[in-house]
Amino acid sequence: xxxxxxxxxxxxxxxxxxxxxxxxxxxxxxxxxxxxxxxxxxxxxxxxxxxxxxxxxxxxxxxxxxxxxxxxxxxxxxxxxxxxxxxxxxxxxxxxxxxxxxxxxxxxxx
Amino acid sequence: xxxxxxxxxxxxxxxxxxxxxxxxxxxxxxxxxxxxxxxxxxxxxxxxxxxxxxxxxxxxxxxxxxxxxxxxxxxxxxxxxxxxxxxxxxxxxxxxxxxxxxxxxxxxxxx
Numbered sequence: 001x002x003x004x005x006x007x008x009x010x011x012x013x014x015x016x017x018x019x020x021x022x023x024x025x026x027x028x029x030x031x032x033x034x035x036x037x038x039x040x041x042x043x044x045x046x047x048x049x050x051x052x053x054x055x056x057x058x059x060x061x062x063x064x065x066x067x068x069x070x071x072x073x074x075x076x077x078x079x080x081x082x083x084x085x086x087x088x089x090x091x092x093x094x095x096x097x098x099x100x101x102x103x104x105x106x107x108x109x110x
Numbered sequence: 111x112x113x114x115x116x117x118x119x120x121x122x123x124x125x126x127x128x129x130x131x132x133x134x135x136x137x138x139x140x141x142x143x144x145x146x147x148x149x150x151x152x153x154x155x156x157x158x159x160x161x162x163x164x165x166x167x168x169x170x171x172x173x174x175x176x177x178x179x180x181x182x183x184x185x186x187x188x189x190x191x192x193x194x195x196x197x198x199x200x201x202x203x204x205x206x207x208x209x210x211x212x213x214x215x216x217x218x219x220x221x
Contacts, residue, residue, distance in 0.1 A: 031207050032208075032209075041198075043200050043212030044153075046211070087152070096206060100153040101152055
């Protein structure tokens, strides 16, 4: 069964304290892995797509990496405005369905 | 600007009442989706549609219904059979293999 597990559930960081969020997945034929940011009361906002092991994407303080079993979202020197829930999703080949993890709630303290 | 519009932002349902949530997209995407999000939980798929006049049940379709008469529109009806409808509902659209675009959600509560 296709499955996505995110860890940790919640993370508190001091401003400037770098860390990583994990997304482990099992899927039949990965078509794509997607990272989103969700603010309270809003819809998820797309961050990155990764398609194959070894691929990396970077945007400002965020960097996403992908292996055959997991993806990491690295946050370098975070700021309070990076506080949000980060969601990971995968799409298997041959399907239109996306499988979401339960997310990591990140709080960055000033 | 292209995007997804959900309405209303807040909705209240009385006992025994059906309510309909609107979702419109102008991104020319073939696929559209409805998710339910409860506090502390991930997104759970209610229904999805790959093409006009066709849709499939997701993981939690009981008590919900949809239609896809136009490419741009994918309304969701929460029927009286859904006994625990209080949640945040999200609509999304995508092309195959591409990231989903989401609306800003509708929060449904029971009166």
